[in-house]
Amino acid sequence: MNKKWETYNPQWIVDIAKEQIPDKPEIIAALSKCIKxxxxxxxxxxxxxxxxxxxxxxxxxxxENIMLEDKKNGTIVLDVLKENKIGGVEFLKYLK
Structure with missing residues (x-):
């Protein structure tokens, strides 16, 4: 199946990151740019x-990977790429 790029609102994960990794402002900023x-x-x-x-x-x-915890989504793994880009997020509770 060919998935399409769509507009995305990352605010929910930005808020989690601000709470759990406040010492990584570069990652928080990168997450806020994840709008597609x-x-x-x-x-x-x-x-x-x-x-x-x-x-x-x-x-x-x-x-690197950075782990976050969310009440709704469980453990979330951020795939951090070079130059502090966020490649994607993985929700461990949905893996089969």
């Missing part, structure tokens, strides 16, 4: 193109 998303499934939302990860000229250049 490709919803792959209930378990994963892309904010950048994930084609050819970590290959030359790919937008997806992985740096």
């Amino acid at each position: 998303a490709k919803i792959e499934s209930r378990a994963y939302i892309y904010f950048v193109n994930g084609d050819n990860p970590n290959e030359p000229n790919s937008e997806w250049q992985f740096e």
Whole structure:
């Protein structure tokens, strides 16, 4: 199935990040820029193109994961890319 990019409001996850990782303002700022998303499934939302990860000229250049906790969505894993871009978010409770 070919998913389309759509407008996204990241405020809910920005608020969680402000509360749980206040020492990472660069990540909070990056999350606030996640206004276009490709919803792959209930378990994963892309904010950048994930084609050819970590290959030359790919937008997806992985740096680290950051875990957040949310009452509604459970454990959320942020895929942080180089230059403090957010590649996407994974919702562990929806993984099969």
